[in-house]
Structure formats: C-alpha cells, structure tokens
Amino acid sequence: xxxxxxxxxxxxxxxxxxxxxxxxxxxxxxxxxxxxxxxxxxxxxxxxxxxxxxxxxxxxxxxxxxxxxxxxxxxxxxxxxxxxxxxxxxxxxxxxxxxxxxxxxxxxxxxxxxxxxxxxxxxxxxxxxxxxxxxxxxxxxxxxxxxxxxxxxxxxxxxxxxxxxxxxxxxxxxxxxxxxxxxxxxxxxxxxxxxxxxxxxxxxxxxxxxxxxxxxxxxxxxxxxxxxxxxxxxxxxxxxxxxxxxxxxxxxxxxxxxxxxxxxxxxxxxxxxxxxxxxxxxxxxxxxxxxxxxxxxxxxxxxxxxxxxxxxxxxxxxxxxxxxxxxxxxxxxxxxxxxxxxxxxxxxxxxxxxxxxxxx
Amino acid sequence: xxxxxxxxxxxxxxxxxxxxxxxxxxxxxxxxxxxxxxxxxxxxxxxxxxxxxxxxxxxxxxxxxxxxxxxxxxxxxxxxxxxxxxxxxxxxxxxxxxxxxxxxxxxxxxxxxxxxxxxxxxxxxxxxxxxxxxxxxxxxxxxxxxxxxxxxxxxxxxxxxxxxxxxxxxxxxxxxxxxxxxxxxxxxxxxxxxxxxxxxxxxxxxxxxxxxxxxxxxxxxxxxxxxxxxxxxxxxxxxxxxxxxxxxxxxxxxxxxxxxxxxxxxxxxxxxxxxxxxxxxxxxxxxxxxxxxxxxxxxxxxxxxxxxxxxxxxxxxxxxxxxxxxxxxxxxxxxxxxxxxxxxxxxxxxxxxxxxxxxx
Numbered sequence: 017x018x019x020x021x022x023x024x025x026x027x028x029x030x031x032x033x034x035x036x037x038x039x040x041x042x043x044x045x046x047x048x049x050x051x052x053x054x055x056x057x058x059x060x061x062x063x064x065x066x067x068x069x070x071x072x073x074x075x076x077x078x079x080x081x082x083x084x085x086x087x088x089x090x091x092x093x094x095x096x097x098x099x100x101x102x103x104x105x106x107x108x109x110x111x112x113x114x115x116x117x118x119x120x121x122x123x124x125x126x127x128x129x130x131x132x133x134x135x136x137x138x139x140x141x142x143x144x145x146x147x148x149x150x151x152x153x154x155x156x157x158x159x160x161x162x163x164x165x166x167x168x169x170x171x172x173x174x175x176x177x178x179x180x181x182x183x184x185x186x187x188x189x190x191x192x193x194x195x196x197x198x199x200x201x202x203x204x205x206x207x208x209x210x211x212x213x214x215x216x217x218x219x220x221x222x223x224x225x226x227x228x229x230x231x232x233x234x235x236x237x238x239x240x241x242x243x244x245x246x247x248x249x250x251x252x253x254x255x256x257x258x259x260x261x262x263x264x265x266x267x268x269x270x271x272x273x274x275x276x277x278x279x280x281x282x283x284x285x286x287x288x289x290x291x292x293x294x295x296x297x298x299x300x301x302x303x304x305x306x307x308x309x310x311x312x313x314x315x316x317x318x319x320x321x322x323x324x325x326x327x328x329x330x331x332x333x334x335x336x337x338x339x340x341x342x343x344x345x346x347x348x349x350x351x352x353x354x355x356x357x358x359x360x361x362x363x364x365x366x367x368x369x370x371x372x373x374x375x376x
Numbered sequence: 377x378x379x380x381x382x383x384x385x386x387x388x389x390x391x392x393x394x395x396x397x398x399x400x401x402x403x404x405x406x407x408x409x410x411x412x413x414x415x416x417x418x419x420x421x422x423x424x425x426x427x428x429x430x431x432x433x434x435x436x437x438x439x440x441x442x443x444x445x446x447x448x449x450x451x452x453x454x455x456x457x458x459x460x461x462x463x464x465x466x467x468x469x470x471x472x473x474x475x476x477x478x479x480x481x482x483x484x485x486x487x488x489x490x491x492x493x494x495x496x497x498x499x500x501x502x503x504x505x506x507x508x509x510x511x512x513x514x515x516x517x518x519x520x521x522x523x524x525x526x527x528x529x530x531x532x533x534x535x536x537x538x539x540x541x542x543x544x545x546x547x548x549x550x551x552x553x554x555x556x557x558x559x560x561x562x563x564x565x566x567x568x569x570x571x572x573x574x575x576x577x578x579x580x581x582x583x584x585x586x587x588x589x590x591x592x593x594x595x596x597x598x599x600x601x602x603x604x605x606x607x608x609x610x611x612x613x614x615x616x617x618x619x620x621x622x623x624x625x626x627x628x629x630x631x632x633x634x635x636x637x638x639x640x641x642x643x644x645x646x647x648x649x650x651x652x653x654x655x656x657x658x659x660x661x662x663x664x665x666x667x668x669x670x671x672x673x674x675x676x677x678x679x680x681x682x683x684x685x686x687x688x689x690x691x692x693x694x695x696x697x698x699x700x701x702x703x704x705x706x707x708x709x710x711x712x713x714x715x716x717x718x719x720x721x722x723x724x725x726x727x728x729x730x731x732x733x734x735x736x
Contacts, residue, residue, distance in 0.1 A: 220584055223581055223582070223583060224621045227620050228616060228620060229617060259627050260588060260620040260625075262623075264619065301665075308651075308657070
C-alpha cells in the first residue's frame with residue numbers, strides 16, 4: 017500500500033455518491049492528507065464533488081473507474097458504505113480494472129476483499145495491495161480499565177445518532193489543538209477515520225465481549241502520541257442497533273470529557289422512527305452511563321447545522337447552549353474554538369489536580 | 377450430537393471445579409434435563425459435586441475422564457470458562473481419550489474445537505460430534521426494532537455484575553411460570569443457558585455492530601414459543617468490559633420489564649476494583665438506558681444470597697425491597713413467586729392495554 021502522502025485517490029461510488037451513503041468519500045475529501053483526483057458515479061458525470069456533497073470543488077465526477085484513470089490515481093477507494101456493507105456486484109468489474117492498471121485498493125466495506133477469492137487473486141497477480149480497513153485483529157482481550165489513570169486528557173465525541181459529525185468534530189478539535197500548540201492526537205474508531213489517520217480500529221467489527229478492550233488499546237496508543245487525545249465516537253446510546261458499540265467505546269476509552277454531537281435537522285434516528293431525545297436528556301444520559309465506571313461530563317455541544325441557513329444555524333447554536341448551559345458551535349461551519357476552550361479548561365484542571373496531588 | 381433427553385454427561389473441569397470458574401458445569405447440574413454422571417477434577421477425587429459447589433449430591437468427582445467412563449457417559453462437557461477461554465493444554469489428552477471412547481463433546485469455551493486441527497481430526501476419525509456452543513453464525517444484521525411490538529411479554533434479567541444469577545433467575549421464573557399454567561419460554565444468550573435449553577446464541581461472541589440484531593432474532597424466536605418470554609441477561613451496564621454486550625441485549629430484546637439481579641456479598645465488580653452501585657441507582661440507570669429506545673421498568677429484584685446465613689439473607693431481601701420499593705427474593709434459595717407475581721401483573725396490564733386499544 018502506498019503510504020499516506022504518496023496516494024492519489026480515485027473514489028468508486030457508483031450510484032451512491034451522496035451525503036447519505038458516501039460518508040467515507042466525503043470524509044476523505046474533506047480531511048484526508050492525499051488528494052482525491054476523481055469520483056466515479058455515472059449519475060453525476062461532468063459535475064464536481066462539491067456540486068453534490070458540498071466539498072471537493074476541484075474533484076471531477078466521472079463515468080467510471082476507466083474514465084478516472086485520466087487523472088492519474090494510484091489508489092482506488094471503495095467509498096460508499098451501504099448498510100450491511102456488501103460489495104455491489106456491478107462494482108467488481110471496475111475494481112478488477114483498477115487493479116489491472118496498478119491501483120492499490122482501500123476498502124471500507126464490511127465485505128472483505130482479502131476473503132474474496134476472485135478479487136484477492138487478481139490483486140496478487142497484479143502485485144497491488146488490498147487494504148480492508150474494517151478488518152480487526154483476530155485476538156482481543158477483555159477491558160481491564162487500563163485507560164482510567166492516564167495523564168493525557170481523553171475527549172470522546174458522543175452523539176444523538178450515527179452520522180451527525182462525531183468524526184468531524186474530533187478531527188477539527190485535533191487540528192485546532194495542534195494549531196494552538198498542544199501535543200494532540202486523533203484516535204480513529206471507524207473506517208473513514210482510519211483511512212484519514214492511517215491507523216485505528218473499526219470498533220464496530222470487534223466481537224462484542226472485546227469491544228471495550230479494543231477501545232482501551234486504541235486510547236493507550238493515542239496517549240503515547242498526545243497529551244490531549246480526541247477519540248472518534250461511534251453510534252449513539254439511543255441507537256437501537258449500535259448502542260452497544262457506543263457504550264463499549266465509552267467505557268473502554270474512559271474519557272475525561274465528552275463532546276455531544278447532534279445534527280439539528282435530525283428529529284428521528286436515521287432509518288428508524290424513534291425520536292431523537294432533547295440535548296439535555298442526552299447530556300444526563302451520557303453522564304449517567306459513565307458515572308459508575310469512570311465518571312465523565314459532557315463539556316460542549318458540536319452541532320451539525322447542515323441544511324440550515326445562516327440565521328437558523330446561529331439560532332440553533334444559541335438554543336443548544338441555552339438548553340444545556342454548555343459551549344456550543346458547528347465546528348465544521350464555524351469556529352471550533354468554543355469547544356477547544358472547554359477542552360483546554362478540562363486539561364488544565366486535570367493538570368492542576370495532579371500537581372496538587374503530587375505536592376500534597 | 378445426541379439430543380437433550382438422551383445425554384449422559386461427564387464434565388471435565390480439571391483444576392477449575394469451583395463456584396468461581398465452573399459456572400457452566402454448575403448450571404448444567406442444577407438446570408440441565410440430562411444427568412451429569414461425573415465431574416473430573418483430580419483435586420477433589422472422592423468428593424461429590426455438592427461438597428464443592430452446593431449442587432449435585434449424587435454426582436461423584438473423579439480423577440480424570442478415564443475414571444469418569446465407569447459412570448457410562450456418552451457426552452463430555454468442557455465445563456470451566458477461564459477468562460479468555462483458552463483450552464488448557466493438559467486437557468487435550470483427556471478430550472482425545474473421551475472421543476476415542478465415543479463421547480460427543482460440548483465445548484463452552486472461546487477456543488473452538490472445530491477450528492482445532494488435531495481435535496477436529498480426531499472427532500472425525502472417531503465419528504463423534506463437536507458442539508462449539510459459543511460459535512455464532514457468520515452472517516448477521518443490524519437491529520431494526522422488530523421486537524418492539526410483540527404481544528408476548530418480554531422479561532429480561534439485568535445485573536449489578538457478571539455471574540450474579542441472571543440465568544438462574546430467568547430459568548426459575550420460566551419454570552415457575554409453566555407450573556402456573558403460562559405458555560412461557562426461556563431465551564438463552566450465553567453458553568450455559570444454550571447447553572441447558574438446546575438453542576440460543578452467545579451474544580457476547582457476536583460482532584458488536586450486530587449484537588442487538590442477534591438479540592432481536594432470539595427474542596422473535598422465543599415469542600413463537602411463549603406468551604411470556606424470559607431472556608437471560610448478560611454482563612452489566614456498569615461492567616467496564618462487558619457493558620456494551622449488556623446494552624446491545626437490552627435494546628435488541630426490548631424488554632417490557634426487567635428483573636435486576638445482584639449478589640449480596642459482591643461489593644466490587646468481580647476482577648475489578650470498581651464499587652457495585654446501590655440497587656436504587658442501578659434501577660434508575662436501567663430505566664434511563666431504555667427510556668429513549670423502548671421504555672421499560674425494573675419490576676423486581678433477584679438477590680443471590682449465597683454465603684449468607686438465614687437471618688442475613690432474609691434481612692438482605694427485606695433491605696432490597698425497602699430500598700427499591702420492588703418485590704425482592706432469592707429465586708434459587710427461596711420462592712420465586714414474588715417475582716412471578718410481578719411478571720404476571722405486567723403481563724395482565726399489557727393484555728388489558730391491547731384489549732382496550734382493540735375495543736377503542
């Protein structure tokens with residue numbers, strides 16, 4: 017696999033390049049360190065990525081992988097993640113074509129290409145690499161609370177639902193913390209974050225007995241790289257399908273503080289009919305869920321104001337701050353600073369507590 | 377595999393036949409429909425199971441599997457579950473011996489015998505069956521709330537920790553409900569329950585993304601068998617390692633009521649230093665965790681008074697009832713009736729609500 021910094025990425029997103037399905041592609045366009053040179057989705061040939069998903073002004077959308085080759089990619093990203101994650105049959109031909117042209121494959125789907133006899137065989141014969149991003153190690157261990165006593169300040173994003181901006185909030189905070197001179201690290205827990213960071217683990221793929229243990233391992237690794245560690249959250253405590261992943265990650269990563277993420281226009285859990293609870297209830301729920309294992313507080317609200325005009329977005333932010341008594345912002349659309357300030361205050365409090373304990 | 381009703385079980389528990397490690401063996405002795413004819417643990421040769429674990433007056437403990445053969449077993453149960461679940465090396469020789477004598481093997485450990493080249497090969501050559509009880513299907517789906525609208529009344533046991541009596545409480549309730557004339561079913565979610573019931577799934581082995589979906593599937597199957605469905609709980613919402621399994625099971629099984637299980641002498645989470653929260657906090661935590669997905673109430677407290685004398689046990693039960701305002705009992709030591717009455721009241725309320733809705 018060509019390393020981060022040397023990749024030129026084409027995205028295969030046939031039939032799925034939109035904000036609902038192309039979360040991985042959008043994340044890599046927005047936050048990846050390597051250029052995305054083209055996106056293949058024949059529905060939008062001739063447009064740019066920004067026309068469809070709001071990022072990627074200079075990223076052309078083309079008919080197919082064959083057409084994308086004109087932009088000299090060396091890596092193909094399978095960039096939509098349909099629920100269940102099966103590799104669409106129509107894609108196989110295009111993936112084979114890419115491998116025959118020497119492209120490495122980054123695969124974020126549940127369907128692993130290394131286990132796909134045909135595609136793995138073609139990769140071998142072409143001498144290209146397959147990276148099944150969601151693949152997790154076979155061996156794991158049960159959590160043992162090893163992340164409870166770290167000096168590093170651990171900040172986990174949590175959310176009202178899936179796909180509300182937890183990864184983006186963590187990445188924006190990490191970047192802003194580094195700009196402010198902190199030794200900061202980002203811990204990726206899902207496929208898009210892993211592709212962007214180049215390391216991490218898809219916690220949702222871990223056997224449930226070991227998901228908290230795997231979260232601990234990730235945080236221990238993050239704490240070697242940063243004094244402030246931003247952990248990418250997963251799912252939601254109120255998500256009927258993924259809440260267990262969320263709680264494993266909360267208890268395993270043992271955050272010192274949590275940033276609650278919410279998409280303002282989301283009134284029901286995506287793909288379900290369940291209402292999204294009020295922010296205030298979500299704050300107390302998360303603090304209740306941590307209270308008996310490693311107590312943690314929600315220290316700020318990261319709103320995703322996508323789809324709202326300027327006035328409505330500002331009003332939503334003010335309302336969230338008012339409802340919860342916490343700093344709130346849209347960290348992608350506006351300045352992440354109010355949330356970073358809350359993190360810095362937490363970090364300083366913890367440092368002072370340690371100094372006091374050492375002195376006394 | 378010889379079916380339930382035709383098994384004569386020998387248990388291999390070398391070095392592990394005690395209440396801490398031999399949970400599976402103790403459960404099968406207490407609740408299994410087939411006789412356990414002998415237990416192999418050379419530390420206790422000549423004693424009975426009841427001498428060591430309090431159940432199995434007529435179950436001799438013998439030196440080895442070879443010695444157990446005198447009692448004509450046709451099935452060998454690997455009966456201790458050390459954390460991590462690795463098959464102790466010293467056991468392999470005894471397992472091979474059993475297979476050569478024609479015994480089927482029931483294996484509750486994480487280490488799967490079907491994936492163990494040597495043992496799987498011996499099983500094939502001997503014509504005996506291996507049952508890896510914890511093995512789960514490769515294919516799963518994300519939960520979709522299908523268990524939210526069942527007519528059957530779903531009762532889930534939850535707990536203050538692992539190994540406090542959730543399975544026992546569910547089995548006692550199921551048996552008492554059937555004795556009282558109800559069409560009742562038990563849903564097994566862990567290895568011991570599965571061996572006893574003959575079906576079920578080890579939820580903790582499911583990939584975390586799909587653990588709630590698998591729980592739903594189990595409950596749907598249970599609801600075909602019973603109007604009242606007792607679901608075996610797993611772990612605890614306050615367990616640092618297993619809380620995610622617990623929440624997946626809670627949201628997937630979508631209980632109408634929960635029975636909170638607690639071992640009175642347990643003051644810290646087993647194998648951790650974290651204190652077990654007061655029962656009242658645990659009641660509110662579970663009700664909070666369900667409130668936004670499918671609201672559910674704790675309807676009774678199942679105490680495990682093991683290790684307490686009569687007066688202390690009775691006092692603990694009275695204190696639990698007083699603290700929570702809920703019916704409480706030790707369903708193994710005393711009568712399960714107070715908890716069954718709470719379940720019946722819930723079941724009747726739900727029936728009346730349906731009738732009212734149908735009439736109105």
